[in-house]
Amino acid sequence: MKKTLKMILYLIIGAAVGLLVSITAQNIGGDVSTDRFYLSVSITTTIVAAFLIVLGIFQYRRLLTVAKDYTESMDEDSYDKYRYNKYNEIQIYGVIGFVLSLISLAIPLVIMNTYFSLPTFLFTFIVYIVSIIFLTRTTKLITKLYPERNLPQPSDKNYTDKLLLASDEGERHIMTTALYKTFSFTQVGIFFGILLLIVYSMLTGESQIFSIIILGIIMIISNTKYYSEIKEK
Template sequence: MKSFLKIVLALGIGFLVGFLIIELLYGNVTALDFSNLYFWLSILLLLLSVGLIIFVCLTSNILLKKNKQQAKNLNEDDLDRFKYNTFNQLTAASTTALVMSLVALAIQILNAEIMWLIITSGIIFTITVILSIFVGGIINSLYPERNLPNPSDKDYADKLFEASDDGEIHVMAKGLYRSTQLTMTLLFISMVAMILYSIITEDSQVFSIIIIGLIMIINQVKYAKEIKER
């Protein structure tokens, strides 16, 4: 998973740097016809989304079957580890598919405007939304004895911590802290990239920059409020 994230980050940064260099050297690249690029980018994102949908369906079926049979060839600790790791993979895959299909839909609506591709993107996006809801509910099937909260519960986070032991809370807190730090770093890089893009292309991204800035501020204030001593 770490290697995959590093590859995605490197590709994203490489694309951004390459685009800005070409724009700076040759100028007005944004005036070119990108409809063909948007078409194939949408196709790629949709194919990846479909692949992840298939992966989630097959893997969740295997997970639920093993859980129901209590995996006769696995001891209790190995089964718990398998359920925990597989559920995390399903969550990451379903969320990634959701984002990819949404990006593909946005590209088609805002730029390419190919009707059959818009409809296809909309259908796949709807499937990923349903799949994400389904994956979120799997955890209650995996641990029926623990009385875990429903993901739609407004106090889900508090109830989840109450139902978890100290070791699980430590793992969740560590993961959340690291992911939050990564998110803040990526948002800052995105803001700088948008500023450079606006300067080089003269295509203002002020609205997006303001939104990202607000997200960073709200996120940091919320974090400080949550960890404040009471």
């Protein structure tokens, strides 16, 4: 699982860097239609998103099938590890598929005033709707896997507090460690994202000041929120 997820992450990062370089080169040269290039990126990204969603749906159905009678294929300890890892894997497929489909849908919407393709828009819109439905279904999966535990729904008020109360000490340690690592990675990612936008603006002459400001505000709010929550009260 870890190797597969690392491969997906490396592919996304590599694609993002390649896209930035290609778009920058096109804007400098000006020989190729940027809008057509964006649409090809939208189609490619939608296909990747659709593949991940289909893969997630397959894993989702397989997990529910195993959960109905896991005693046929594994013992209780093996099943606990299996359902925990498989649930997180499904969540990753759902989230990545949703984000990619959102990006894919955004492209034809943003450039529709200069170049609009109805088939591309419909394709990206359908995949986006499917990704929302699938992601919604996966958020309720945990209660099906752990019917014996009183786990809260993501829509519940004070969901974080309820989830921590329903978790044991080992689970809380895993969650808080993962959340801190994610927080640190996000801050570094936002910082380098701002730097890339500055370089892109300087090379192409297309101002990304608004995006830079938004990312800066998100970085300020997330850091302020984090340190306000952990300070002594």
